[in-house]
Amino acid sequence: STPVAIFCALTKAATSGLLLKGGDYLETLSGIKTVAFDKTGTITRGEFTVTDFCAIVDDISIETLLYWVSSIESKSSHPMAASLVEYGMLHSIKQIPENVENFQNFPGEGIYGKIDGRDIYIGNRRIGARAGCERDPVSQVQEERNGYIYCGSTLIGVFSLADTCRSGALEAIEELKSLGVRSVMLTGDSTQAANYVQSQLNHALDDVHAELLPEEKAVIVKNFKNDGLTAMVGDGINDAPALATADIGISMGISGSALAIETGNVILMSNDIRKIPEAIQLARKTTRKLI
Numbered sequence: 329s330t331p332v333a334i335f336c337a338l339t340k341a342a343t344s345g346l347l348l349k350g351g352d353y354l355e356t357l358s359g360i361k362t363v364a365f366d367k368t369g370t371i372t373r374g375e376f377t378v379t380d381f382c383a384i385v386d387d388i389s390i391e392t393l394l395y396w397v398s399s400i401e402s403k404s405s406h407p408m409a410a411s412l413v414e415y416g417m418l419h420s421i422k423q424i425p426e427n428v429e430n431f432q433n434f435p436g437e438g439i440y441g442k443i444d445g446r447d448i449y450i451g452n453r454r455i456g457a458r459a460g461c462e463r464d465p466v467s468q469v470q471e472e473r474n475g476y477i478y479c480g481s482t483l484i485g486v487f488s489l490a491d492t493c494r495s496g497a498l499e500a501i502e503e504l505k506s507l508g509v510r511s512v513m514l515t516g517d518s519t520q521a522a523n524y525v526q527s528q529l530n531h532a533l534d535d536v537h538a539e540l541l542p543e544e545k546a547v548i549v550k551n552f553k554n555d556g557l558t559a560m561v562g563d564g565i566n567d568a569p570a571l572a573t574a575d576i577g578i579s580m581g582i583s584g585s586a587l588a589i590e591t592g593n594v595i596l597m598s599n600d601i602r603k604i605p606e607a608i609q610l611a612r613k614t615t616r617k618l619i
């Protein structure tokens with residue numbers, strides 16, 4: 329009784345917090361060769377701590393910088409935004425107002441807003457090009473950070489944010505390895521931030537790709553597909569193209585953006601990525617029964 333076996337497996341998966349949007353995904357899950365994980369909010373908690381925040385030009389004070397950044401970040405729903413707003417409110421003497429105009433979001437890069445008549449860009453090392461600065465910010469400040477602040481095309485500040493891995497992330501990757509499944513990480517964050525996560529995981533990830541735009545995540549997933557069935561796990565708006573490209577898209581249920589949840593074929597209700605190797609095992613058992 330094929331439909332009954334599928335129904336039982338779907339129910340069992342749902343009970344453990346994994347919603348499959350169709351029975352066909354069991355078949356796909358059973359044959360997965362590569363799982364590509366997003367970093368922020370998927371492998372990591374997506375709860376950042378500001379570890380460094382400096383002004384780098386003499387005529388813009390740290391107070392002004394904090395007030396601009398927290399005002400503009402208050403318009404963003406990126407996981408980094410909340411911690412920057414909080415940091416700004418704690419350390420700035422100015423009130424954080426709502427006078428940001430023309431707010432824009434550049435997925436995988438950062439944000440823009442006009443405040444006090446200034447054009448302010450905040451983001452990773454790619455955001456400089458949006459601001460009209462051709463120079464790589466890393467060459468201007470020597471050390472790599474994951475945040476850069478521009479006023480017009482001038483680099484005016486830098487910051488760093490650190491995030492920690494979800495409990496169970498290492499276990500999930502090790503469990504996948506024991507099932508013969510490769511784990512890779514795809515992130516829009518800096519190489520340094522990506523390497524930090526890899527070291528927290530005792531270098532368990534088989535492959536790490538950093539500084540990716542949303543479309544570049546999708547291209548890498550496509551390449552893995554040439555080598556076998558590929559799942560993508562993500563939570564952000566920036567993960568939607570890769571989720572749609574993968575043989576199976578898995579989205580984070582609690583922290584996931586509406587777009588990621590809509591695009592995913594499987595929803596991880598608990599945000600616990602250990603459910604992924606569990607689901608593969610369940611799918612393998614179920615499809616074996618069907619043959």
Ligand code: ADP
Pocket residue numbers: 366367368369401404405406408409435436437438439450451452453474475514515516517518540542564566
């Ligand atoms: P990930 O792939 O790790 O989920 P994203 O693609 O969402 O990362 O973002 C990539 C990078 O773009 C971030 O690491 C950050 O440096 C920058 N960025 C994106 N949005 C913002 C924002 N609101 N404020 C500051 N930086 C941002």
Ligand code: MG
Pocket residue numbers: 366367368369370562563564567
């Ligand atoms: Mg993410």
